[in-house]
Amino acid sequence: MDADHGRAPDGDGRRTAAPTAPSAPDSRRNLLLAGLPDAELQRLLPELELVDLALHDQVLTRDEPIKDLHFPLDCVLSLMASAGGGDQVEVATIGYEGMSGLPVFLGVATGPNDAFCQVPGRALRLSAAGLRRFLASDGALHQSLHRYTQATMVLLAQNVACNRAHRTEERCARWLLQTRDRVGADQFPLTQEFLAQMLGVRRGTVSLTASVLQAAGTIRYTRGVITVLDADALHRAACACYDIVQEQFQRLTRAPAT
CATH class of the missing domain: 2.60.120.10 (Jelly Rolls)
Known part of the structure; x- marks a missing residue:
């Protein structure tokens, strides 16, 4: 893996727009x-x-x-x-x-x-x-x-x-669902290199896995852009780790135990 992957060229690593006050x-x-x-x-x-x-x-x-x-x-x-x-x-x-x-x-x-x-x-x-x-x-x-x-x-x-027990296709479906949740949209940019890093596999394996999910009608993957076509089917294709992790993070919005 390239040690410089993902490193921003700017001195402080930021290329952000001027900050604004949030609502x-x-x-x-x-x-x-x-x-x-x-x-x-x-x-x-x-x-x-x-x-x-x-x-x-x-x-x-x-x-x-x-x-x-x-x-x-x-x-x-x-x-x-x-x-x-x-x-x-x-x-x-x-x-x-x-x-x-x-x-x-x-x-x-x-x-x-x-x-x-x-x-x-x-x-x-x-x-x-x-x-x-x-x-x-x-x-x-x-x-x-x-x-x-x-x-x-x-x-x-x-x-x-998850990396030890589940197939690449299941783990890929899990990661795609998590990313969809995080961006709040069915379409988002996602490079094969990033997906390969997330899954710990080669880019060729990512291409094959994405092809399987596309053939099942769950996603479309073109030019580094993922479109989730059927979130329910993608959920069924994902391993149980998705629900386990989701439950943990959903607790963040609940009142703490007294």
Whole structure:
């Protein structure tokens, strides 16, 4: 794998449009923010910037101080781990259910992973210092991030089990459903290279798998664009890991146990 894949050419890794202030409805697209009481969300909004992330924009750099966190609204971020020898392997993706820069919440200034935007879209940016200030009040966001940490642990463990136990076609259907959920649309850009990274297979295997799903009438895949034609059929083709992970992240919007 090319060690430079996904690296943005700009000095700070960003090619975003000028940031703008988000609205409360925009913010509630992200599940971590959706569960906040109105008063708490209104206090947080001035700290947030609405930004557009382009393909391959870098949001985290391994072993460097985490300056900003991103709450995706309809983009998808890819979390990469070093495999030695300059290679990188994707270990997780982050969408509207979560946040990049989780180590900041856990009290760590740096992290071991790079993170890039792999499906372009919008995100809310929050400085690491802003998060620390906001969490000093110990409100609902603090509780939501604890639940998100637990859900992320489940996701990472489920990915290991999924890669070991399920066929490529099942895993591909799962990833496509998750991406559809995250972008909030039936059509989205998705390169074969990115899909191969997500599934841990060669691009030729991705082409063959996509052909099987296309022949079944569940998707159309042309020129790096996926169109989900039958979400129910795609759900039936996916492994059970999709529902297991979805349940974990849906809990983020529920009231914490007392």
